[in-house]
Amino acid sequence: MSVPAPKFDLDLQVPPPPDLAMVHPLPRKAGEGRRRLVQALVRMAGAVVPPVVVLALLLGLWQLLTMGQTGGLPAPTTVWLESKDLILHPFFDHGGVDKGLFWHVLTSLSRVGAGFGLAAVVGVGLGVLVGVNLWAHRGLDPIFQVLRTVPPLAWLPISLATFREAQPSALFVIFITAIWPIVINTAAGVRNLPSDYVNVARVLRLSPVEYFLRILLPATTPHVFTGLRIGIGMSWLAIVASEMLLGGVGVGFFIWDQYNSSRISDIVVALLWVGITGYALDRLVALAGRLISRGSAS
Amino acid sequence: MTKAYLSIEAVGVSFTRGAVTTEVLREVSLKVDEGEFVSIIGHSGCGKSTLLNVVAGLVPVTTGAVILDREAVEAPGPDRAVVFQNHSLLPWLSVYENVALAVDKVFAGRKSRAERRDWVMHNLALVQMTHAKAQRPSEISGGMKQRVGIARALAMQPKVLLLDEPFGALDALTRAQLQDRVMEIHAQLGNTVLMVTHDVDEAALLSDRIVMMTNGPAARIGQVQPVGLSRPRHRLEIDREAAFLDARHQVIAFLHARHGAPREAA
Numbered sequence: 001m002s003v004p005a006p007k008f009d010l011d012l013q014v015p016p017p018p019d020l021a022m023v024h025p026l027p028r029k030a031g032e033g034r035r036r037l038v039q040a041l042v043r044m045a046g047a048v049v050p051p052v053v054v055l056a057l058l059l060g061l062w063q064l065l066t067m068g069q070t071g072g073l074p075a076p077t078t079v080w081l082e083s084k085d086l087i088l089h090p091f092f093d094h095g096g097v098d099k100g101l102f103w104h105v106l107t108s109l110s111r112v113g114a115g116f117g118l119a120a121v122v123g124v125g126l127g128v129l130v131g132v133n134l135w136a137h138r139g140l141d142p143i144f145q146v147l148r149t150v151p152p153l154a155w156l157p158i159s160l161a162t163f164r165e166a167q168p169s170a171l172f173v174i175f176i177t178a179i180w181p182i183v184i185n186t187a188a189g190v191r192n193l194p195s196d197y198v199n200v201a202r203v204l205r206l207s208p209v210e211y212f213l214r215i216l217l218p219a220t221t222p223h224v225f226t227g228l229r230i231g232i233g234m235s236w237l238a239i240v241a242s243e244m245l246l247g248g249v250g251v252g253f254f255i256w257d258q259y260n261s262s263r264i265s266d267i268v269v270a271l272l273w274v275g276i277t278g279y280a281l282d283r284l285v286a287l288a289g290r291l292i293s294r295g296s297a298s
Numbered sequence: 299m300t301k302a303y304l305s306i307e308a309v310g311v312s313f314t315r316g317a318v319t320t321e322v323l324r325e326v327s328l329k330v331d332e333g334e335f336v337s338i339i340g341h342s343g344c345g346k347s348t349l350l351n352v353v354a355g356l357v358p359v360t361t362g363a364v365i366l367d368r369e370a371v372e373a374p375g376p377d378r379a380v381v382f383q384n385h386s387l388l389p390w391l392s393v394y395e396n397v398a399l400a401v402d403k404v405f406a407g408r409k410s411r412a413e414r415r416d417w418v419m420h421n422l423a424l425v426q427m428t429h430a431k432a433q434r435p436s437e438i439s440g441g442m443k444q445r446v447g448i449a450r451a452l453a454m455q456p457k458v459l460l461l462d463e464p465f466g467a468l469d470a471l472t473r474a475q476l477q478d479r480v481m482e483i484h485a486q487l488g489n490t491v492l493m494v495t496h497d498v499d500e501a502a503l504l505s506d507r508i509v510m511m512t513n514g515p516a517a518r519i520g521q522v523q524p525v526g527l528s529r530p531r532h533r534l535e536i537d538r539e540a541a542f543l544d545a546r547h548q549v550i551a552f553l554h555a556r557h558g559a560p561r562e563a564a
Contacts, residue, residue, distance in 0.1 A: 194386075196382055196384060196386035197386065197388060199356055199374070199380070199382065199386065200382075200386055200388070202355075202356060202373075202374040203354065203356075203374045203375065203376060203378070203379060203380055203454075204376060204399070204400055204403045204404070204454075205373075205374070205375055205376065205403070206403065210403070214399065215388070218388070218390040218391075219388075219390070221390070293390065
């Protein structure tokens with residue numbers, strides 16, 4: 001007798017879920033919420049704890065290796081003691097080049113912005129040309145392939161000789177460093193345009209302008225942003241190096257200046273700023289790519 | 299001799315790459331009436347897709363000509379809408395925008411903005427995809443993508459609808475559903491359809507005539523098999539009918555007995 005009874009219960013329980021759902025959610029939700037919070041915390045800890053532990057280990061190792069010695073690489077504690085002002089007050093401005101790190105980084109960023117912006121516009125234009133036109137590809141691609149391997153700093157002397165001034169020279173070095181990955185990735189995107197998209201455009205008889213705006217541009221956006229991400233990274237590499245030689249305000253010159261005044265601790269702090277800014281730039285371009293290509297970019 | 303609606307006249311296609319010339323099609327002639335559903339079947343690589351692309355205008359003829367509604371086909375155009383095998387929806391556009399791109403281009407100046415919007419929705423409704431109009435191709439299944447591809451092609455109001463193995467990449471159940479849908483739409487709108495397929499059952503179920511192609515290179519039309527089934531057809535009713543079985547048998551006999559797969563023949 002006990003066998004059929006639960007069977008009936010099952011049959012009855014399945015059809016009317018609304019009634020059950022009305023009664024149960026409240027108490028369940030409260031417990032569930034707490035459990036979810038715990039789960040989220042555990043997940044967050046999983047992401048935060050490993051880097052914190054590794055960082056602590058590395059700092060400890062660094063401290064052990066450099067403790068007690070004078071000169072050379074300062075220990076983390078020495079950095080803190082010597083450069084506390086620099087770390088805690090990034091916004092001071094005593095005129096000239098005696099400014100907080102924020103202002104140095106900002107100046108460097110504005111140079112990167114100008115040089116990289118120009119490289120983005122010219123690079124995408126050249127990339128489309130090289131991708132669309134077979135003769136442009138044959139003519140320009142070998143030149144690009146050679147020029148892109150020239151290290152950023154190698155451009156500096158010739159740039160100084162040409163422009164005779166620090167500012168345009170620095171911009172040119174940024175421009176010439178950032179442009180190659182943008183050109184090459186854009187061209188690759190255009191050349192690898194799936195033939196399906198081209199066929200759709202042909203069947204619809206899209207005009208060249210419509211084809212460019214509605215097919216070519218959106219289809220190559222992911223490639224363009226791959227190029228832009230590599231480009232912004234490279235221009236940030238180039239700006240620090242070129243500013244070391246050019247002087248004036250800028251995080252690159254700051255590093256060089258502190259080296260000349262033997263303030264190695266300040267350099268450590270500046271490196272941290274450079275690294276975090278470069279990382280932020282990369283994420284920023286990646287985010288822009290995701291927003292513009294509406295999720296289809298890698 | 300009456301002029302056919304779509305006439306493929308002694309079409310030959312050769313591709314030249316460097317010093318090597320490959321003859322894909324030789325002397326292919328076919329006449330299709332208005333409202334007729336014709337399938338092209340053959341082994342892989344026999345040039346059946348090339349023939350479809352010639353009608354679409356995507357591949358130029360080397361010799362011969364294609365004439366549609368008394369006009370020679372020289373370039374691709376929306377009067378010969380193609381449903382591609384891999385749907386070829388633009389991934390950055392939503393389902394609605396993919397169809398609207400075609401509608402806005404084809405009916406610019408002929409329909410008002412509101413009419414165009416209604417026309418897009420009408421065609422999405424034909425393939426039962428209005429519910430997903432805001433989604434992107436990456437968010438919908440393969441069968442749904444293919445339905446949107448069909449809606450886009452139908453929305454161009456083509457003189458002839460070209461289907462290039464439209465259901466090849468789909469699972470059997472989805473394929474059957476879409477075949478039924480295509481039959482319903484064909485019954486409703488009376489489109490002229492040219493479909494490339496390698497599925498014998500699909501060809502026999504959907505077509506008025508099945509065109510069988512010999513193996514390439516230099517493929518020709520080997521045989522044309524009429525399917526003597528009345529419409530509307532239902533897959534459960536026809537699969538025991540003599541006309542269906544006969545058509546099916548003829549095609550299988552042609553493909554396997556007389557023109558085995560290229561590798562077997564060689």
